[in-house]
Amino acid sequence: MKPFTLAETTPGQFSLLLTAFTPADDVFADCGHEGGGFGWEAVARQVLAEQPALEDRVAFDPEPERFCAYGPEREPLAQLGALLAALFHAPDALRALLGEQAEDL
Numbered sequence: 801m802k803p804f805t806l807a808e809t810t811p812g813q814f815s816l817l818l819t820a821f822t823p824a825d826d827v828f829a830d831c832g833h834e835g836g837g838f839g840w841e842a843v844a845r846q847v848l849a850e851q852p853a854l855e856d857r858v859a860f861d862p863e864p865e866r867f868c869a870y871g872p873e874r875e876p877l878a879q880l881g882a883l884l885a886a887l888f889h890a891p892d893a894l895r896a897l898l899g900e901q902a903e904d905l
Contacts, residue, residue, distance in 0.1 A: 801881040803888065804867075806874065816877040816884075818867040824888045831898040837862030840884070844869060846897060847883050854879055 809815045821835050828835030833842075841862040848855040857876040861868045869877060887894045 801878070801885045804881040804885050806877055806881055808874070809870070812872055814871060814874045814877050816867075816869040816881045818884075818888075819865065824891070824894060827891050827894045828898065831895060833898055836864045837867040838864065840867035841869075843887065843894070843897065844880060844884060847887070848880065851879070851883070 803820050804816055804818050806814060806816050818837070818840055821840075825835035825839075828839050833839055841860045844858075844860065844867070848858060854876045857873055858869050858871050858880055861870060869880060871877060887897065
């Protein structure tokens, strides 16, 4: 799941975090999109749209320098983290998603 981290931030509350955006931020820039926490939130929402069982189980609280998804269940966040990490490490797949969903991001 690296570079994403998953932690129980308070009892019964979990957070999926990303604070190091390089080298994926270059893909966002190449595609004409802002990266950072808000860019990754848009990507996460697109990924969740294809995972209806997870979509309503995750909330977001991004900032420019930090992506944060959170919720009361660990498993949906772990699944989202694995999906996002796969995109982070596959620039061509991330580029394709950004290109296909330009109007949504």
